[in-house]
Every structure is written in C-alpha cells, then in structure tokens.
Amino acid sequence: MWDIADSSDTVRVRTFVVAIALLAVALIGQVSIVARLGLPGGRLDLVLVLLATISLIEGPLVGAVSGFAVGVLADLASSHVLGQSALVMCLVGYAVGLVMDAADRSVVVPLAAIGGASVAGTLGYAATTSIFGAAALTGGEAVVRALVAGVYAVLLTPFVFPLLTAGSRRLSGRPRQSSGRLRRGAR
C-alpha cells in the first residue's frame, strides 16, 4: 500500500512541476501574444483552457494546486489584489478535476468541461475584481466576455486535449493510463 503511494507520489511531483511550468508559459503567451491578436468579440483565455485540460486529465488535486500556484504568479504579475485569481483558478481546477472520470466516456465531456471552465473562470475574475477592487466591467459586458471566452475555449479544445493527454501518458511512463488508474482505484 505505502510503496504504491510513494511511487505514485514521485510521479505526482513531476506532474505538478510540468503542469505549473506549462501554465506559466501560457501566462506569458496570454499577455504577450493572445492579448495582442485582437480576436473578434472578446478574448481567448489560454491559461484557463490549459488549466481545465490539465485538471481533466490529472484530477482535482493537480488542478487545484497548479491553479493556485499559477494564480499567485498571475496576481504578482498584475496590479490587482493578491490572491484573487489564485482563488478563482484553484476552484476552477478542482471543479473540472471532479469530472475527470467522465472524460473518457464521450467527446462532449471535455468540450463542455473546458468551455464551461472558461465561462465560469471569466465570470469569477469579473466577480472577484468587482468585489475586491473597482469594477472594470459591467455585468452585461462580463457575461458577453465569458461566453466569447467559452466559445474560443471550445474551438481550441480539440487541439489541446489530445495533445496534453498524450503528453501526460508519456510523462507517467504508462502506455495506458486509464487501466492503471482503475487498478489503483480498486484497492
């Protein structure tokens, strides 16, 4: 029992490091590349899309911890109150991680989960900003932005999700991760 937990923990540490590094790169890509593209209707939130994808593949624990870590980094790099996007991101990571087991069943699940995470996350940002600081957006604008972010997330998911799934399998060293997970879960 314990040695299994240990070996899975070493895998976990590597997963955390890779997930956080990936999200930190996405953070820079978001402000330096995506924000400059001037996408019609609103903006694509690269960080939320990647965070939701990682949570969906690796589960709620990885999602929550890496979301928190990257949220703190994003807060430090911004001028708003420290901790507010950390709160939103760790909740998004946890919530998406909860539907991890359903992700294998249908294609619709990742699309809905990642799109929904973008919508909820964008609304969460708007809500926390209006609570802790001056409101940058009105309610209607926030809803429109959230829906646009969701649409972009759904469009991006078919590319990101398979890519990260393959990457996760290679990282954990198991050719078929789902069977391994089931066996561990049965204990």
Place this chain on the structure above:
Amino acid sequence: MGRDTRRSRLVIIALVIAAFALITLDYKTGRSASGARGVVHSALGGVEDGVSAVTRPIGRTVSSLAHPNRYHDRADRLAQDNTGLRRQLADNAEIGRMSKQLGDLRLLADKGQYSVVPAKVIAVGDATGTDWTVTINAGRDDGVDIDKTVLNADGLVGTVSSATAHTAVVRLACDPNSRVGARLERTQLLGAVAGGQGPSTLTFTLYDASFRVQKGDRLVTFGSMDYVAGVPIGVITKVTDVGGLSRTAEVKPYVSVGTLDLVGVVVGRPATDPGDRLLAPQPVPTQPVPAQPVPTSPAAQTPVPGTGTSPGPARPGQGGTG
C-alpha cells in the same frame, strides 16, 4: 479514487483558506508584496520582451507566406524570390509604420517641449483581463519612474504605475482607479477625468458648476508636480449632469487602447505650461463671423473663464487655438 477525493478535498479547503488569507493581507495592507511583485515583474517582463521580439517577425513571415503559389512546378526560384520580396515589403511597411509613429510622437513632444523616452508595448493587461494596464519595454535604467506621464502621438495614454530596471507597467487612463487632473481648452478651470466606463469612454467632472460644458469641447491635462500639463486627453461627446455642484460629461479619448504600440514616457517636463498648443488646430469658423464692426475689440481679448457664454461668437479675436 476514494483516497484521492478525500485528500484533494482537504487540499482544496487549505488552498481556498490560503487564497482568502492572501487577499485579506494584501487588501488591508495595500502593498504587502511589492518586493515579490517587483521580482516577478522584472522576470516576466524580460521574457515578454523576448517573446514580442520573436513573435513579431514570425507573424510577418506567416502573413507573407499566406498567399499560396499554386504553380509549384513553374519555378521554385521565382517563388522563393517572390516570398523574399514579399517579406521585404512587409518589413518595409512595418518599418514605415514604426517610423511614422515615432515621427508623430516626436512632433507632439516637440510641440510641448517634453523630453520623451520612446518605448514599445510588450504585454497588454494581465492574465485575468480585468486590469487596464500595458507593459512597456523601458524601465528605471531609461529614466522611467513611477507616476510619469505616458503619451503617444494621439494624446494621453496613462501613467506609470510600477517600474523595474527594464520594463514598466502603465495604468491606462480608462482604468477604474485612474484619475487625471484636466482642464477645458482655452480655460483654466480644474476638473478630473476618471476611467471605469470601458476603453473608449472617460468621465469628466468639472468642479465649477457655473461654467457650461458643451459637446465638442476638448480636454488637456492640468499638470501637477509629477504630471505634465497640456497633453491632449479627448473630446466631450455628451454632457450627462447639468445640475448639482459639479458638471459631468462623457469624453471620447483621442488614444485608442486597442491599437497601442509605440508610446513615449515624459521624463522631463517643460519649463512653462505648453497651454493648448498640442491640440490639433480646429476647423475654425463654424458660423461665418460677419459681425466684424465691433468697436471694443482689444478690451474683449482677455479670455474670462467661467462667464457662461458660448465660446464661439463672444471672442472674435480667437479664431485658431493659438
């Protein structure tokens, strides 16, 4: 899965508590983490500068390759030449655009006798998209410091809110926390321009309720210790409050936030207030000024602020903006 859920539930509770603790600490103490923020800003700013430098040429190349040549069999050499020339054209257009922006900025700075450090926007906003800020690639080593005025060829962009050695964060004028002292063109009446209405609307509050603000009036910065005077802000589009102790109006800023690229940071202020001369000359006589025979012309020359008269016909001597 059961073990995972219990443990992850504990973790999420701990993380939420930690997030609230961070928020409380930062909210109460204001700048509790300025040291850490500075480190992160300078580290990320360096990376962002590199990313911008790399992605710009790639974007140009992609756009020059976006026109596929369907006759591959004809001559590869011609295709290559074509691509090279297209890229050169795109490069030339980019260089021309940049030099025009730089020239316009130089012109504005010379009109106001400002000393300006030019800088490029390397990041827009933050990851959550709720901050109205941009990051520029000039910092303390270039003379940029907190509270310096930032402008571009069109007018006021914002103020520097934090600076590291090689980058600085600019708070845009449309940020909800931004508040800029402003005055109406041709008067010395003090007011304030605030953001919070989205990127293309500012709110102007004039503290003197006896003066009639009109649609089409133009605003420049008032100037203070760390804020240079005379930078064009925008033009009034709608007067919203005509009662009470102050006047409020909606202002359309000259600077469009979406297309910010080259900006200048004012590092040296002029010895004297530049007045209104930074505003573009207005197409003067909307009404033909036929009533020339006004005998008391020199006495009427002194502009009296706050008289409540409409500025057009009352001052026949002031055709241009001077």
